[in-house]
Amino acid sequence: MGNFLQNVVNQIDPYVMQILVNIGIGIILALGLNVITGLAGQLSLGHAAFMSIGAFTGAILTIKLGMPFGVNLLCSGFMAALFSVLIGFPTLRLSGDYLAIATLGFAEILKVVFLNLDITNRALGLSVPPPYSSIPLPVYVLISVVLAVTALALMQESRFGRALKAIREDEIAAEAMGVNATRYKIQAFAIGSFYAGVGGCLYAHFIAYINPSDFGFLKSIDILNMVVLGGLGSIPGVILGASLLTTAPEFLGFMKQYRMLVYGIILIILMLFRPNGLLGGVSFKEMVLKIFRKRTQPSRA
Amino acid sequence: MTVLELDKVSIRFGGLVAVSQVSFNIHAGEILALIGPNGAGKTTIFNLIMGLYKLTDGKILFKNINISSRKPHQIAALGIGRTFQTIHLFNQLTVFDNVLIGAHTQGGRNMTGALLKWLPAIAKEEKDLHELAFRCLQMVGLEKKRDALAKNLPYGEQRRLEIARALALKPSLLLLDEPAAGMNPQETKELMELIHVIRNSGITILLVEHDMKFVMKISDRIVVLDYGAKIAEGVPEEIRTSPLVIQAYLGKVGAR
Ligand SMILES: Nc1ncnc2c1ncn2[C@@H]1O[C@H](COP(=O)(O)OP(=O)(O)OP(=O)(O)O)[C@@H](O)[C@H]1O
């Protein structure tokens, strides 16, 4: 099985594969932030910090314990989720943008901590050996993306997802309907950070070298851009946003240094013409249904 | 039987005593109106009952449970539904989703069952919640608008949607804060019928309203507030003829 999958992966051009894997990881990270910001309406400015927790946890588990990669992914996700609960517990009990400030501060502190710990190899960063698994990494990325999308699609339409949307729309009214806003906000933050941790672990093993400074404020803003560009709260939108912004540097080429400037301009234009994002308000369910309907009743048109 | 008991309830905002030593009871099955001039403290009392504000003094009992220090979501879950004076709908969500969220406390109970039964249990629960939400929409006559966004409804319908959403909570006590505000005479008449239907379904109602004709016609009893204090309590006829009440209202008008 592992050999067969490896052969399949080898059929694909390495450059294309690299882009695809990056898109996949981008999608996972952005979907996670979408739970926090798009669904529950809470602004996290430190998503990359939770990604770094997953990245370092994953790397250390592979290096020190040789942990099977599937288990490693889960552990990395849970570690990020654990820290998010520690941050979320004091800040999400208040309504307002305290989370934004707290995550911003947490990200900076975490970077300094990683830069000074022996286990993360201080400022030198960690070389990450290949994952312990016979299944190639791109397959893990693909499976993670599929699971992440499926889980989120189910979540959005559930009682849990509705409670998150209610909090986003009007926290006071949500509470008056019996929604425990604090609990749901912390859960959303934990789930989103779990996604970030898994994304970070995949990233670490794919890129094979991680350094605390790879996960700074700009990386968090990058992920936020993916979510906002595509459309807050829309799964197809987030997938599009992650794909566009992951591939953009490849196409922009000479403009690489001005990436942030270009994003800024694009976002301003977007705010003016499509304030809800490129695919804002487009739901995954409806999209699938539409395609399905077209396939099954071609004569109707 | 007493559903809700306010016992010497007070709250101060800085130097302002917004509600001062107010006591009254709401009996099961009645429609009790809370009236008073602007700024008398009516909405503040709603927010105190719902746990949005902390009492400075006194206590509030719901079905003999002291709810004075509980959180809003806990109080809602005990069975108190409310609507807001300034509309608080989930604007970007559909009419139906608004009511489904109202039914939030009606779900999540059988989730602790066996893991094997988990998925079917969720599907069954969703079906139940959808049915409940649809019945509530029917009750206020908004079932045809179920897929519209809440923010796109006309004002009167938004007020009725707030009622449907509160009904989905299956409350035993319903608090309505100026439900007729901004409604035309026809809508007001329909609202009055709706409130009777709700009461006849066994739900006790506490309402705040400025439209005196409406209040006199619909309520079983009336409590009058002025400057945060209770100045009268009684059946509509007593209130209509009470010199204190007339003075409170006329005094305010005269001052302007
Ligand atoms: N959160 C708050 N902070 C400070 N003061 C408040 C607060 N809430 C209400 N008040 C004050 O308490 C008093 C009572 O206000 P409340 O909204 O309860 O009046 P009301 O009887 O509902 O009036 P209306 O008929 O105009 O709605 C007012 O003087 C108001 O300014």
Ligand SMILES: [Mg+2]
């Ligand atoms: Mg009021």
